[in-house]
Amino acid sequence: MRPAGTGWIHEIKHDGFRIVAHCDARVVRLVTRNGYDFADRFPLVVEAITALPARSCVLDGEAIAVDDNGLSVFDLIGLGDTIMP
Numbered sequence: 288m289r290p291a292g293t294g295w296i297h298e299i300k301h302d303g304f305r306i307v308a309h310c311d312a313r314v315v316r317l318v319t320r321n322g323y324d325f326a327d328r329f330p331l332v333v334e335a336i337t338a339l340p341a342r343s344c345v346l347d348g349e350a351i352a353v354d355d356n357g358l359s360v361f362d363l364i365g366l367g368d369t370i371m372p
Contacts, residue, residue: 301359303351310336311343317350325350 290297306325309316315333317325326333329350336346352363 301349301351302361303349303359303364306332306348306350308332308336308344308346308348310339310341310345313337 304325305320306317306329309318315326315336317329317332319325332350336344350364351359352361354360354363
């Protein structure tokens with residue numbers, strides 16, 4: 288249940304991978320908490336970041352997959368048998 292009133296700030300908890308995206312000179316790295324580069328696993332994210340009107344940027348977020356109801360489901364991320372490259 289979402290808190291009511293103007294004194295509250297909240298965010299939805301997603302079930303995925305924490306990713307820090309680094310873009311410099313149109314080279315994008317999607318780095319996990321353990322230091323792995325997942326850029327090859329999320330090509331649409333790399334494409335979207337490359338299209339940004341910025342020469343360089345750092346974005347912090349969560350890589351998720353959603354089901355037909357719009358809920359994040361970790362098992363849908365589709366990383367195969369292992370999460371390490």
